[in-house]
Amino acid sequence: xxxxxxxxxxxxxxxxxxxxxxxxxxxxxxxxxxxxxxxxxxxxxxxxxxxxxxxxxxxxxxxxxxxxxxxxxxxxxxxxxxxxxxxxxxxxxxxxxxxxxxxxxxxxxxxxxxxxxxxxxxxxxxxxxxxxxxxxxxxxxxxxxxxxxxxxxxxxxxxxxxxxxxxxxxxxxxxxxxxxxxxxxxxxxxxxxxxxxxxxxxxxxxxxxxxxxxxxxxxxxxxxxxxxxxxxxxxxxxxxxxxxxxxxxxxxxxxxxxxxxxxxxxxxxxxxxxxxxxxxxxxxxxxxxxxxxxxxxxxxxxxxxxxxxxxxxxxxxxxxxxxxxxxxxxxxxxxxxxxxxxxxxxxxxxxxxxxxxxxxxx
Amino acid sequence: xxxxxxxxxxxxxxxxxxxxxxxxxxxxxxxxxxxxxxxxxxxxxxxxxxxxxxxxxxxxxxxxxxxxxxxxxxxxxxxxxxxxxxxxxxxxxxxxxxxxxxxxxxxxxxxxxxxxxxxxxxxxxxxxxxxxxxxxxxxxxxxxxxxxxxxxxxxxxxxxxxxxxxxxxxxxxxxxxxxxxxxxxxxxxxxxxxxxxxxxxxxxxxxxxxxxxxxxxxxxxxxxxxxxxxxxxxxxxxxxxxxxxxxxxxxxxxxxxxxx
Ligand SMILES: Cc1ncc(C[n+]2csc(CCOP(=O)(O)OP(=O)(O)O)c2C)c(N)n1
Ligand code: SF4
Ligand SMILES: [Mg+2]
Numbered sequence: 130x131x132x133x134x135x136x137x138x139x140x141x142x143x144x145x146x147x148x149x150x151x152x153x154x155x156x157x158x159x160x161x162x163x164x165x166x167x168x169x170x171x172x173x174x175x176x177x178x179x180x181x182x183x184x185x186x187x188x189x190x191x192x193x194x195x196x197x198x199x200x201x202x203x204x205x206x207x208x209x210x211x212x213x214x215x216x217x218x219x220x221x222x223x224x225x226x227x228x229x230x231x232x233x234x235x236x237x238x239x240x241x242x243x244x245x246x247x248x249x250x251x252x253x254x255x256x257x258x259x260x261x262x263x264x265x266x267x268x269x270x271x272x273x274x275x276x277x278x279x280x281x282x283x284x285x286x287x288x289x290x291x292x293x294x295x296x297x298x299x300x301x302x303x304x305x306x307x308x309x310x311x312x313x314x315x316x317x318x319x320x321x322x323x324x325x326x327x328x329x330x331x332x333x334x335x336x337x338x339x340x341x342x343x344x345x346x347x348x349x350x351x352x353x354x355x356x357x358x359x360x361x362x363x364x365x366x367x368x369x370x371x372x373x374x375x376x377x378x379x380x381x382x383x384x385x386x387x388x389x390x391x392x393x394x395x396x397x398x399x400x401x402x403x404x405x406x407x408x409x410x411x412x413x414x415x416x417x418x419x420x421x422x423x424x425x426x427x428x429x430x431x432x433x434x435x436x437x438x439x440x441x442x443x444x445x446x447x448x449x450x451x452x453x454x455x456x457x458x459x460x461x462x463x464x465x466x467x468x469x470x471x472x473x474x475x476x477x478x479x480x481x482x483x484x485x486x487x488x489x490x491x
Numbered sequence: 492x493x494x495x496x497x498x499x500x501x502x503x504x505x506x507x508x509x510x511x512x513x514x515x516x517x518x519x520x521x522x523x524x525x526x527x528x529x530x531x532x533x534x535x536x537x538x539x540x541x542x543x544x545x546x547x548x549x550x551x552x553x554x555x556x557x558x559x560x561x562x563x564x565x566x567x568x569x570x571x572x573x574x575x576x577x578x579x580x581x582x583x584x585x586x587x588x589x590x591x592x593x594x595x596x597x598x599x600x601x602x603x604x605x606x607x608x609x610x611x612x613x614x615x616x617x618x619x620x621x622x623x624x625x626x627x628x629x630x631x632x633x634x635x636x637x638x639x640x641x642x643x644x645x646x647x648x649x650x651x652x653x654x655x656x657x658x659x660x661x662x663x664x665x666x667x668x669x670x671x672x673x674x675x676x677x678x679x680x681x682x683x684x685x686x687x688x689x690x691x692x693x694x695x696x697x698x699x700x701x702x703x704x705x706x707x708x709x710x711x712x713x714x715x716x717x718x719x720x721x722x723x724x725x726x727x728x729x730x731x732x733x734x735x736x737x738x739x740x741x742x743x744x745x746x747x748x749x750x751x
Pocket of ligand 2: 515516517518519520521550620624625708709711712
């Protein structure tokens with residue numbers, strides 16, 4: 130296929146799920162595997178409408194274990210493969226993701242967070258942060274981008290495929306039900322026309338030539354019989370992960386230099402945080418914001434700096450401290466007073482953040 | 492060449508890796524016999540440059556570097572979806588999913604049945620040794636009534652835990668035209684080879700899902716000597732697990748179903 134999917138940059142007014150489907154096409158994804166769950170369903174709905182036009186494939190699997198493991202298979206075969214899920218589906222997804230961590234398979238997983246625990250709501254939350262960053266029986270060897278707008282859903286879905294295939298760690302785009310279902314304007318573009326190189330996938334198995342004749346067989350395992358063997362592998366992977374971290378970690382920061390209080394939020398909540406900072410500054414209050422874009426790996430040096438230079442930090446999230454826990458670890462040894470505003474499973478407005486800050490700064 | 496005690500190297504299929512033989516299965520284990528038949532079939536069909544071999548977690552995990560084939564070791568029960576994912580992405584590859592009865596009929600049963608129902612063009616091979624061997628011999632869905640395992644120390648009581656699962660029949664029931672489904676045994680390798688060959692030919696012809704359950708041995712967990720092992724697999728197991736082909740595509744060569 131030489132045909133460009135997006136000929137010219139164009140403004141569009143789409144739902145977030147539609148944006149993800151377009152972004153996967155723009156990133157030259159080959160195949161999606163998926164199982165229905167709200168609020169991600171429309172990613173599959175749009176993909177299945179668009180895919181045949183561009184010679185792309187889709188498989189609806191029997192559950193999310195299968196969606197994840199077929200995605201693993203697609204990547205092993207050397208294809209850009211992805212899946213999307215949410216909530217209890219994300220729980221099941223952790224098993225295939227752990228296999229992807231062990232075999233260094235660049236699967237891409239889009240999460241549209243919904244309420245938890247259990248089936249909870251199909252609407253919205255930020256309660257899948259712990260699971261998405263650190264799920265599975267391992268060390269959290271994955272990259273997690275937390276988006277806050279439709280433009281970012283487009284940009285970071287494209288980026289997720291590149292990060293995954295460049296560093297060979299499973300990569301998540303972490304959205305939520307609001308972003309999934311809302312309509313918002315954005316610019317669709319062809320990444321290569323903007324000078325973004327799309328990393329080409331390579332097969333792990335089914336390589337050219339006859340194994341044992343022209344080449345060694347390409348064989349992968351995830352079990353080890355010796356503790357020392359495993360230690361060596363995990364240490365090597367964590368070293369690779371550590372070297373990757375400063376290159377993929379992203380954040381946004383503003384107005385922190387003279388701030389009495391720095392507000393921290395991620396994903397869609399960051400929009401309320403940013404608006405609150407603007408409004409509070411206009412009222413003469415010295416506040417700033419910090420926003421982690423990657424939740425794993427975190428921009429640790431920058432987080433330490435913020436926590437070292439401000440007296441108070443307020444963490445705002447639609448979960449009961451899942452981001453806060455990650456931040457505490459990153460900020461270990463710093464001195465800022467740690468304040469929190471937890472609203473598990475519900476949206477947060479700028480006004481609510483402002484009211485909280487005014488209470489704190491009196 | 493100095494490996495082992497046998498002065499002459501036994502004849503091995505070309506598709507086997509020779510550098511890591513003798514293999515790691517226990518003496519008398521059925522897995523080695525299944526993989527021997529499979530290796531011979533891969534040779535005969537000249538598939539070494541086309542096959543991707545996937546093995547489960549169970550004693551089948553030991554097969555990850557067994558062949559001169561590209562291969563991947565997956566998770567317990569998840570070999571069917573991994574091979575399905577490969578096949579859907581690269582239909583020109585011949586995908587083999589190799590698993591145990593625990594992997595295929597218990598933890599991964601939804602994957603096996605769904606792949607069969609969707610008529611995925613892969614070949615699944617399941618070694619039924621009537622228990623979970625790798626974890627030390629617990630009851631599986633296939634454990635025979637009265638059979639002692641670590642979790643049925645007084646023998647399996649069907650009143651409490653049901654009768655042995657007719658897995659091959661279950662798979663067969665959801666299959667449609669184009670599928671090939673059979674049950675063979677390591678006690679009859681000629682027949683087993685012919686089943687495995689048809690199961691791969693069926694994938695080559697892109698007709699549909701292919702499935703072969705193989706009655707297999709586990710002397711280690713059965714705690715049986717050679718004669719008892721053979722008696723169990725040859726006499727006892729077929730009382731519950733009928734050998735033969737239950738599905739054969741209409742355009743497969745030959746007449747009728749071979750119930751040897
Ligand atoms: C999710 C999960 N649960 C449990 C296990 C532990 N486990 C490893 S092998 C095995 C049983 C294997 O039995 P079977 O599939 O019949 O293969 P066999 O060893 O008998 O050949 C189990 C339960 C696991 N690896 N993963
Ligand atoms: S425990 Fe049983 S199934 Fe496993 S290798 Fe030994 S004999 Fe074979
Ligand atoms: Mg078994």
